[in-house]
Amino acid sequence: MSDEREPLGEGMAMGAPSVDADARRAPVVAVILAAGFGTRFDPMRPKQLVSVGGRPVIAWSIDAFEANPRITDILVVVNPQVRHAVERLVDERGYPKVRAVIDGGEQRFDSTVNALRMLDSAGIPDDARLLIHDAVRPFVGQSVITACVASLDGYAASTVAVASTDTVLVTEESEGSRLITSVPDRSLMYRAQTPQAFRFATLRKAYELASRDPGFTPTDDTRVVVDYLPHTDVAIVPGDDTNIKITTREDMPVAERIAARILVGSR
Ligand SMILES: Nc1ccn([C@@H]2O[C@H](COP(=O)(O)OP(=O)(O)OP(=O)(O)O)[C@@H](O)[C@H]2O)c(=O)n1
Numbered sequence: 001m002s003d004e005r006e007p008l009g010e011g012m013a014m015g016a017p018s019v020d021a022d023a024r025r026a027p028v029v030a031v032i033l034a035a036g037f038g039t040r041f042d043p044m045r046p047k048q049l050v051s052v053g054g055r056p057v058i059a060w061s062i063d064a065f066e067a068n069p070r071i072t073d074i075l076v077v078v079n080p081q082v083r084h085a086v087e088r089l090v091d092e093r094g095y096p097k098v099r100a101v102i103d104g105g106e107q108r109f110d111s112t113v114n115a116l117r118m119l120d121s122a123g124i125p126d127d128a129r130l131l132i133h134d135a136v137r138p139f140v141g142q143s144v145i146t147a148c149v150a151s152l153d154g155y156a157a158s159t160v161a162v163a164s165t166d167t168v169l170v171t172e173e174s175e176g177s178r179l180i181t182s183v184p185d186r187s188l189m190y191r192a193q194t195p196q197a198f199r200f201a202t203l204r205k206a207y208e209l210a211s212r213d214p215g216f217t218p219t220d221d222t223r224v225v226v227d228y229l230p231h232t233d234v235a236i237v238p239g240d241d242t243n244i245k246i247t248t249r250e251d252m253p254v255a256e257r258i259a260a261r262i263l264v265g266s267r
């Protein structure tokens with residue numbers, strides 16, 4: 001990837017005229033997590049590079065944040081399997097907000113840690129807004145991204161989520177069986193999506209505390225704040241059912257249908 005990219009935080013100076021003073025003061029950084037190995041999909045075909053609607057999955061995600069005027073900077077987190085292809089994609093498409101393509105880690109948690117370390121070394125201010133997004137959620141909408149950024153006006157953390165239409169069961173393992181321990185009130189149950197949004201100082205502090213617990217294996221970033229900064233309110237930003245995560249190959253027909261609807265609508 002050509003190395004004459006604007007350094008992190010430069011984007012805020014170039015924010016679109018509509019960007020408010022707060023965003024001009026503090027960058028709004030999208031961290032696109034693309035360092036997974038897709039073991040539930042096809043280890044031989046990295047799902048972040050698979051084509052949907054004629055475009056690589058990760059290109060949909062980067063396009064979405066490039067297109068949003070509130071986003072000033074983009075950081076892409078990759079693994080060695082996809083690095084070359086992602087760097088080529090960034091060079092081919094230009095992607096002026098992409099500041100760097102960095103290495104992820106073994107777990108999703110470690111990839112966020114690497115992103116936080118890079119942001120810290122770049123001198124990103126404590127009040128910067130971070131949106132951590134799964135690269136394999138290609139159809140994130142502009143209104144959802146904008147609402148995520150705006151949610152940090154009143155909260156230090158938030159996550160996109162949708163109300164559960166299934167009843168959720170809390171279980172435990174017991175003598176080889178899985179038994180239900182509780183059935184929470186469905187009206188309170190939400191399914192987390194991404195982006196998950198945080199003020200930089202908040203997420204950095206939560207990860208500092210969580211990193212002391214080697215047995216902690218969260219599946220998202222929100223839980224790190226909920227578990228380690230219990231007095232920090234975390235708000236829900238309404239998501240939508242098109243903001244799917246491509247996890248297995250069975251998700252591809254649904255993804256193609258959503259992509260087709262988006263492409264027809266954008267003509
Ligand atoms: N060490 C990791 C693991 C996951 N991710 C990213 O986090 C998002 C959601 O993860 P998931 O769908 O679980 O991707 P994989 O971990 O690749 O899938 P699997 O669990 O099937 O291996 C993906 O964009 C993935 O690239 C990451 O950046 N670093």
Ligand SMILES: C[C@](O)(CO)[C@H](O)COP(=O)(O)O
Pocket residue numbers: 108134191192193194219220221245247
């Ligand atoms: C972050 C997430 O998308 C919220 O639902 C989900 O936890 C990611 O899980 P994965 O196993 O890393 O795909």
